[in-house]
Amino acid sequence: MTLVTWALLSLFVPLGVAALIGLVVPLRRTGRPAALISVAGALVSLASAGMVLAGGSAALKPGVHATVGWLTAGTATAVGVHLDGTSAWMLLVVTLVATCVQIYSLGYLHDEPPPALGRYFTYQSLFLFAMNTLVLAPNLLQAFLGWELVGLVSYLLIGFYFRKPSAAKAAVKAFWVTKFADLGFLIGLVTLYAQTGGFEWTAVTPVATFVTLMLFLAVMGKSAQFPLHIWLPDAMEGPTPVSALLHAATMVAAGVFLIVRAEPLFEQAALTRELMAYIGAFTALFAACVAVVQSDIKKVLAYSTCSQLGYMVAALGAGDTFAGYFHLSTHAFFKALLFLGAGSLIHAVHSNELKDMGGLFKKMPFSGTVYILGALALAGVPPLAGFFSKDLILEAMHHHGLHVPLAALAIAAFLTAFYMTRTVMLALFGAPSQAAEHAHEPGIDMKLPLGVLALLAVGAGFLGGPIAGLTGHDYAFHFTPVGGAGTAIGLVGIGTGYFMFGPARGGAAIMRGFAPIGAFIRLGLTDRLATVAYGVMLAIGAIIAWIDRYVIDGLMNWSGWILLVLGRRLRALQTGNVQDYVYAVALAVVVFGAWGILR
């Protein structure tokens, strides 16, 4: 089988599974069998992605392009698959994390009623299809389709517990924020089409700056960049495996992937890239600050995801595509690990709050160990995955002379190490809470994905060379002063965290002092921002509604009214008196007769 066949297999098997368990209602209602079918589909998809990659870099280097025409009337566009190193590796990352998450979900959602379980796995399979559509997109149009589809699935999965009002609200919020941002994608697409007559990744156009700015707006929504990050923390209302897959590893990274893919376009737009560097760095710092003061372990990880996505965007802004892409891959592994590890802790104590945990390491040595590994990888401790990619980003910022963003990212690196140490200390060590008394390790279905992801979180950093080879970049790890400083900052952060939240509890009082600041950042800024954005959206909506009601509907009503008046006037002609009609006929005969004679 050819590479394209394998790629199509990994694309359409999840779709088939989603259609099967989604449309065959009795099957979906059975829950567990449907879940197992979905997992099998994900495994097939993963194996196919593996086969694509096994095809070797020789075949992938020039890129394999297989498309069929679509909407050929009037436009010349196509759908299909575009396989090169970038998409092939991303395909593997997505399918691998998705498979891990689906297997994990078998255990995590064990207590759900069967219909809900079936619904969950339908969405999971649909997500895999949507994400692969995006990853394999041969042009921006197909990417847009995938982009919107993952947005839809994200909405459905955040609102999985839709009977809970907060979850329903969070789903709607995520939907409208990302939908607002997606407007940028659409405007960018239309502009690009108007200018170049196509949707190519490699388009060359004088309006590249505008197009990329619009695309970046979409990226800000999907990849949770300030100020459109407001939906991501709320998205934690979804089940934890969903947070791991969509809102940490893959879907939110779609924005970063989009920029990597559209690199030729972004290369033409220096302004957009500079904006990206600053917004990314600011998001990284801002979100890290907020993460420090969260009391909910998932919220810590959510803001951490914002922060890490900020790193990637900043790196892409600096023009170092590979640094961003590499961090995307490593982050996908260790953040998924962290979320699933946190999920395992949450599963044990039935609470997201850090204060309900504590001392869990003794009860759950395996989950605790993998969580610590994930935290160390995120903090950038050598030789774990985060160390390589984060140092590469810092080095890239330094190399391109972006010193202000570099400083922001360095502080964020300190905060990252600090807040991860805080969660580790509060959740795994210290005095156990009441809820933690009866905690126990999860079953094998949850341990297995944790183990796989832990291996990757530890080892993915060493894949830098091969990934660079696949995607046509040069990369070999070498020690640099900036990278070394970044690592040192991370270690200092861990030390500070240990001092403040470790056995010494040196800083509990200090942290309490900081709590109002945290509350201000969280409520005063984030929520007010949401209110402002909400107000703006409502105002725009009101204007459009006014136009719709009074201009468009008005036109309709006006033409209707004209016909009504005209009809009322014409009605007077119908007197009902037969003689009047005869008179009209006679008159007509005279008139036509006269006309006939005088002509």
Add this chain to the structure above:
Amino acid sequence: MGLESYVLIAGILFCVGLYGILTRRNAIGVLVSVELLVNAANINLAAFAHFGRGLDGQVFVLFTTALTVAEVVVGLALVILLFRRRKDILLDLANGLKG
């Protein structure tokens, strides 16, 4: 008398009939006026047949007369129905078709 006289008589008769149709309130009066119209046409047919060649026109007059009889029967039936419903046969008051 030449053909012109007959045609003139027929024309006058037609106008009288039309005037009757347009102005009579009484339905029977309207029916009578309709007869005048038909007979104006009959005079034309007979006159043209007489001054032209052949008997076609005169045969047509017989047909028209028979047709008129049938028409009057229908017309009178309508008048009777109208009378039964409204207790009068004044056409200007029977304006049920008014829009």
